[in-house]
Amino acid sequence: MLRTYLMLWAVCILWTSTNQQSLSSKPDTQLTTPELIQKYGYPAETHEVLTTDGYFLTMHRIPPRRGANRPVVLLVNGLLSSSADWVVTGPNNGLAYILSDAGYDVWLGNTRGNVYSKRHLRLSPRDKQFWNYSWHEIGVYDVPSMVDHALNVSRQRSLYYIGHSMGGTDFYVYASTYPAYNSKIRLMVGLAPASYNYYNSNPFFRISSFSKVGAEADKLYNSEIFTKDWAPPILIQTFCRDMGLVQELCSAGLLLLAGTNSTQTNKKSLPVILSHFPAGASLKCWVHYGQQLRSGKFRQYDHGRQLNLKLYGTAEPPEYNTTVITAPVASYVSDGDDIIKAKDVDKLHRTLGNSVGVFRVPLPTFNHLDFLWGVDVKSLVYDSVIDLMAKF
Numbered sequence: 001m002l003r004t005y006l007m008l009w010a011v012c013i014l015w016t017s018t019n020q021q022s023l024s025s026k027p028d029t030q031l032t033t034p035e036l037i038q039k040y041g042y043p044a045e046t047h048e049v050l051t052t053d054g055y056f057l058t059m060h061r062i063p064p065r066r067g068a069n070r071p072v073v074l075l076v077n078g079l080l081s082s083s084a085d086w087v088v089t090g091p092n093n094g095l096a097y098i099l100s101d102a103g104y105d106v107w108l109g110n111t112r113g114n115v116y117s118k119r120h121l122r123l124s125p126r127d128k129q130f131w132n133y134s135w136h137e138i139g140v141y142d143v144p145s146m147v148d149h150a151l152n153v154s155r156q157r158s159l160y161y162i163g164h165s166m167g168g169t170d171f172y173v174y175a176s177t178y179p180a181y182n183s184k185i186r187l188m189v190g191l192a193p194a195s196y197n198y199y200n201s202n203p204f205f206r207i208s209s210f211s212k213v214g215a216e217a218d219k220l221y222n223s224e225i226f227t228k229d230w231a232p233p234i235l236i237q238t239f240c241r242d243m244g245l246v247q248e249l250c251s252a253g254l255l256l257l258a259g260t261n262s263t264q265t266n267k268k269s270l271p272v273i274l275s276h277f278p279a280g281a282s283l284k285c286w287v288h289y290g291q292q293l294r295s296g297k298f299r300q301y302d303h304g305r306q307l308n309l310k311l312y313g314t315a316e317p318p319e320y321n322t323t324v325i326t327a328p329v330a331s332y333v334s335d336g337d338d339i340i341k342a343k344d345v346d347k348l349h350r351t352l353g354n355s356v357g358v359f360r361v362p363l364p365t366f367n368h369l370d371f372l373w374g375v376d377v378k379s380l381v382y383d384s385v386i387d388l389m390a391k392f
């Protein structure tokens, strides 16, 4: 088994390194986000942004095709996800394309630690310290850097922010930490956004609630989970392709993360999806969600009593003061999502300074990852998002 695996891997490397074909004849499974964008006839740019704590983040952009001063929208990925996830299903279903067609200047973020953002001024991803962050640091450092860069380049004063799952958490951390920055946000749209996490019933997350706190745990959790190379692309192409024998297994793997019985799984795009997802993250992001699950609160990382006292001056971690979030916030949730439950999202919205509403997807089986890749996500969610954006 191991030998077969290694052989296939070697063949794959050989094939990709000797092949000079143009983008259009390369399979989507082997293209990066900007390559995919260009392959489908849209202009693509790549930007690098340095955060104040030393991480280099890659941003991708579909600049407006004509006319300056187009409204800017920033899409922020969820846990284990990357900019690719907004384009992998192609121009008819990918939110990045749909927004570009609707006249927006589209920016795709990549939060620290994912496959596009693994560089740091002093640290290497091989250093444990590189992985010493959760979504708290993403909200405090990555989001302001990405927002300011997009606004600066696009010469705008404010933008639309769309975050999937952890991309929502990142926003709430950002907007509650820097109340003055709320004026830079025309509208925040959370697609199954995470904050309170008490009703999360997904097994992958329920396990994280057993995580430990304290100095030893802090060190232990400074590591990476689910890198992009979790399975070689050739294996994915072979086994997860449309009609492939083991395709159901590939779907099952995703379902473990995504939730149950979706009728929305995009089988045709599955090989492409799985060649870009999961894109890696720090274990601490996941552990931090486990802490929210356990405490029922939306608050900073719990290092254990002793370290909390030292770092925060209180035995318990401080809660995020979401009442200072004055940017308009709209959330989309689904009953079929076992990770983000309406009750948790409603609870957050009751605290917000300017809640636009919590909208339910009108299909009960629609799950957490369907917000990115569901076959009918455009008619069920994105069309409504674009109508809403036009009002702000």
Ligand SMILES: *[C@@H]1O[C@H](CO)[C@@H](O)[C@H](O)[C@H]1NC(C)=O
Pocket: 148, 149, 152, 153
């Ligand atoms: C904005 O862009 C200009 C020119 O591209 C650059 O010199 C400046 O440092 C940028 N400012 C910020 C805050 O990113």
Ligand SMILES: *[C@@H]1O[C@H](CO)[C@@H](O)[C@H](O)[C@H]1NC(C)=O
Pocket: 129, 132, 218, 219, 222
């Ligand atoms: C992780 O970073 C924090 C600062 O954000 C620091 O206080 C702590 O010592 C670091 N933890 C480890 C285990 O390196």
Ligand SMILES: *[C@@H]1O[C@H](CO)[C@@H](O)[C@H](O)[C@H]1NC(C)=O
Pocket: 260, 261
């Ligand atoms: C998923 O489908 C199976 C079989 O159809 C069913 O037994 C189960 O109750 C369903 N789960 C949910 C959460 O709908």
Ligand SMILES: *[C@@H]1O[C@H](CO)[C@@H](O)[C@H](O)[C@H]1NC(C)=O
Pocket: 321, 323, 324
């Ligand atoms: C949250 O911020 C508001 C407005 O600044 C303030 O009145 C309130 O006391 C804060 N709440 C907490 C728990 O810090």
